[in-house]
Amino acid sequence: MPELDDLYQEVILDHNKSPRNFRTMANANRKADGYNPLCGDQVTVYLKIEDGLIKDISFQGSGCAISKASASLMTAELKGKTEAQAAELFDNVHKMLTGGSNGGDGGKSVGKLAILSGVCKFPARVKCASLAWHTVNSAMKGGEGVASTE
Amino acid sequence: MKAAQEISQRDSLPGAFDIEAIRKDFPILARKVHGKPLVYLDNGATSQKPQVVIDALSRYYAEENSNIHRGVHYLSERATAAYEGAREKLRRFINAPKDQEIIFVRGTTEAINLVAQSYGRAFLKAGDEIIVSAMEHHSNIVPWQMLCEQIGAHLRVIPINHDGELVLDEYRRLLTQRTKFVSVTHVSNALGTIVPVKEIVKLAHEWGVPVMLDGAQAAPHLKIDVQDIGCDFYAFSGHKLFGPTGVGVLFGRSELLERMPPYQGGGDMISLVTFEKTHYNVLPYKFEAGTPHIAGGIGLGAAIEYLTGLNWHQVVSHEHDLLTYATDALSGIMGLKIIGTAREKTGVISFVFDHVHAHDVGTILDQEGVAVRAGHHCAMPVMQRFGVPATTLASFAFYNTREEVDVLVRAIQRVLRVFG
Numbered sequence: 001m002p003e004l005d006d007l008y009q010e011v012i013l014d015h016n017k018s019p020r021n022f023r024t025m026a027n028a029n030r031k032a033d034g035y036n037p038l039c040g041d042q043v044t045v046y047l048k049i050e051d052g053l054i055k056d057i058s059f060q061g062s063g064c065a066i067s068k069a070s071a072s073l074m075t076a077e078l079k080g081k082t083e084a085q086a087a088e089l090f091d092n093v094h095k096m097l098t099g100g101s102n103g104g105d106g107g108k109s110v111g112k113l114a115i116l117s118g119v120c121k122f123p124a125r126v127k128c129a130s131l132a133w134h135t136v137n138s139a140m141k142g143g144e145g146v147a148s149t150e
Numbered sequence: 151m152k153a154a155q156e157i158s159q160r161d162s163l164p165g166a167f168d169i170e171a172i173r174k175d176f177p178i179l180a181r182k183v184h185g186k187p188l189v190y191l192d193n194g195a196t197s198q199k200p201q202v203v204i205d206a207l208s209r210y211y212a213e214e215n216s217n218i219h220r221g222v223h224y225l226s227e228r229a230t231a232a233y234e235g236a237r238e239k240l241r242r243f244i245n246a247p248k249d250q251e252i253i254f255v256r257g258t259t260e261a262i263n264l265v266a267q268s269y270g271r272a273f274l275k276a277g278d279e280i281i282v283s284a285m286e287h288h289s290n291i292v293p294w295q296m297l298c299e300q301i302g303a304h305l306r307v308i309p310i311n312h313d314g315e316l317v318l319d320e321y322r323r324l325l326t327q328r329t330k331f332v333s334v335t336h337v338s339n340a341l342g343t344i345v346p347v348k349e350i351v352k353l354a355h356e357w358g359v360p361v362m363l364d365g366a367q368a369a370p371h372l373k374i375d376v377q378d379i380g381c382d383f384y385a386f387s388g389h390k391l392f393g394p395t396g397v398g399v400l401f402g403r404s405e406l407l408e409r410m411p412p413y414q415g416g417g418d419m420i421s422l423v424t425f426e427k428t429h430y431n432v433l434p435y436k437f438e439a440g441t442p443h444i445a446g447g448i449g450l451g452a453a454i455e456y457l458t459g460l461n462w463h464q465v466v467s468h469e470h471d472l473l474t475y476a477t478d479a480l481s482g483i484m485g486l487k488i489i490g491t492a493r494e495k496t497g498v499i500s501f502v503f504d505h506v507h508a509h510d511v512g513t514i515l516d517q518e519g520v521a522v523r524a525g526h527h528c529a530m531p532v533m534q535r536f537g538v539p540a541t542t543l544a545s546f547a548f549y550n551t552r553e554e555v556d557v558l559v560r561a562i563q564r565v566l567r568v569f570g
Contacts, residue, residue, distance in 0.1 A: 039525040040539050062539045064507035
C-alpha cells in the first residue's frame with residue numbers, strides 16, 4: 001500500500017510552501033507554457049541560456065503541491081547546468097517517475113530530485129510531477145511552445 | 151424476479167427509508183479501499199450499480215444474446231422485446247408522450263452532438279445565435295462551438311451570479327430574433343445548482359426558440375417530467391443513473407425529430423437502400439444507426455425499474471438531508487470555502503482551500519477510502535468564473551449516509567494536518 005509520507009515529504013511540503021525561483025523573467029531567451037488538461041495545472045518556465053549553459057531559470061503558475069514542488073526542485077537543480085546535462089536529467093527523472101527506478105545508480109543521477117521518487121506509487125499524480133519537466137524540455141527544444149502532459 | 155419482489159416489499163413499508171437495505175443492493179459499497187471502507191462521494195462522475203443491473207447485463211449475455219430488430223429466431227425476439235421494453239420504461243421515467251421520442255445514444259455527450267449536428271446544421275445559418283449558460287459542462291459547450299464554426303453562427307452565454315445561479319434578467323436580454331436555439335443544463339455538475347428550466351423554456355418559446363436540456367446531473371436526483379418542463383430535447387446518461395456506461399437517452403419532440411436529418415448512416419436506420427436512393431427508417435430508428443449497446447439498454451431498463459421501486463419522495467428528502475448535514479459540517483472547517491451556494495441545489499459540494507490544492511486533497515482523501523473528484527470537472531469556464539484553478543467535489547447519491555460525511559470531515563482534517 002502506498003504511504004502518504006512517501007509523497008508528502010518535508011522537503012516537498014517546504015518547496016510547495018516557499019517555491020524557489022518562483023517569478024517571471026523579463027530577459028528570458030526561452031520560455032514555454034505547460035498544461036495538464038486533466039486537472040488544469042498550469043506552469044510557465046523561463047530560461048536564460050548562454051553558450052549552452054542555463055544561466056537562470058524560473059517558473060510561474062498554479063498547481064498542486066507535487067507539481068509546484070517538482071518545478072521548484074527542478075529550477076534549483078538545473079541552474080548552472082548545460083543543456084546536455086539538463087536533457088539527461090529530464091530522461092532520468094522521467095524514468096524515475098514512471099518506472100519506479102530512482103535513476104539507476106542509487107539516486108545519484110537525479111540528485112536531490114530522488115525525493116520525488118515516491119510519486120511513482122501514486123499513478124494519478126505522476127503527471128503533476130512531470131509537468132514542469134515536459135515544459136522545460138519544450139522550452140529548450142523550441143524556444144517558445146506549449147507542453148502538455150497528454 | 152426475486153429482487154423485484156424485494157423492492158416492492160421494501161417500498162410498501164410505511165415511512166421507512168431503509169438505508170442499510172439499499173446499501174446492500176450495491177455490492178461495491180461493501181468493499182475496502184487502501185484497507186478502509188469505501189466512502190464513494192464521486193457520484194457526479196459516475197454512480198454505482200445495484201445488483202439487479204449487474205444481473206441484467208450478465209443475464210442478457212448468458213441467456214438472450216443476439217442482435218435486435220432483424221432475427222426471426224427466438225433469441226432475437228427476446229432481445230428485441232427486452233431492449234424495446236427498456237425504451238418504454240425510460241419513456242415513463244421522464245413522462246415522454248411517445249416511445250418513438252426516446253432515442254438510445256451513448257450518453258449525454260452524444261445526444262447533444264446529435265442535436266447540434268442534425269437540428270443545428272439543418273435549421274441554423276450564419277449570423278444565428280445559440281444560447282448556453284456559464285455553468286455548462288464542456289459537453290454542452292464544445293458541440294455548439296463546433297456547429298458555430300461550421301455554419302458561422304454565434305454562441306451567447308447566460309452569466310451566473312456569485313452563488314452560482316443563472317442571471318435570468320441577462321437571459322431575457324440575450325433572447326432576440328437572432329436566437330435560434332437554447333441549450334442549458336438542468337443541474338450544474340460543478341456547482342449542484344438546479345436551474346429553473348421551466349422558466350428557461352417558457353421564455354425561449356415566447357421567441358419560438360427550441361430548448362435542449364442537459365439532464366445528466368438532474369436525472370439521478372430529480373423527478374423528470376419533460377411534458378411539465380415543456381422542453382424540446384432532454385438528454386441524460388445511463389451510467390450516472392445507476393445503469394451501465396456507454397448508453398444514454400435523447401428525448402426529442404417527435405415534430406422536431408421527424409423534420410431532422412439522420413445523424414449517422416448505417417444499418418437499422420434505413421427502410422430501403424439502393425445505390426440511387428436510401429429511404430430512412432421511422433423514429434426512433436432513424437437516429438439509431440448500427441447495432442446499439444443492447445446489453446446497456448437492457449441494463450439501463452433494470453436501473454429504471456430499481457429506481458421506480460424506491461420511494462422517490464424519501465430519496466429526495468434523504469439527499470437533501472445529506473446536503474444540509476455536509477454543508478454545515480464542511481462550513482465549520484477552518485479555511486474551507488464552498489463554491490456554489492445556490493438556493494436550489496442537489497447533493498453536490500464543491501470546495502477549495504487557500505493553501506491546499508484540490509489534487510492534494512483528493513490524494514489524501516483517497517488514502518482514507520474517500521473517493522471524491524478533484525480538478526476542473528469538465529467545466530473550466532465555471533472555474534474561471536470563480537477564479538479557482540480546481541476544486542474538490544463531493545457528490546452524493548441516495549445510498550450515502552451521514553456517517554460517510556463524518557468520515558469525509560475527518561479525512562479533510564488529516565489533509566490540514568499534512569499541510570499545516
